[in-house]
Amino acid sequence: MMMELITAASEVAATAAPVVASGVNGSLTLGVAGAGAAVAIGMIGGKAVEAVGRNPGAYGNIMTLGIIGMALAEAIAIYALIIAFGGR
Known part of the structure; x- marks a missing residue:
């Protein structure tokens, strides 16, 4: 599944405009x-x-520490969202 996604992404990047590729x-x-x-x-x-x-x-x-740890892990995904699409 992952290889199919990578292959599809590379095909789109090869045939699309630079804006779409980014x-x-x-x-x-x-x-x-x-x-x-x-x-x-x-x-x-x-x-x-x-x-x-x-x-x-x-x-x-344990629940308190687990919730804090999960929130910090989720923050990484939110930072990636901001970095990936923040420049548009």
Whole structure:
């Protein structure tokens, strides 16, 4: 699936005008940053569930730290959105 997307993006970039090609590059950048943020959020959530399973009494502290970590990971995707499409 990923190779098909990369191939399609390169074909569009090769045949399109420079403005469209820069949009494809911005979309690719945003897709990679979004995928990285999604992986990070999944890992944070999974580790939080493991931690609560080991020590249910620390649920409140673990939840607070998990939400802060997820918000920071999501901020990376928002920064990529601003960088990828902010110059237009």
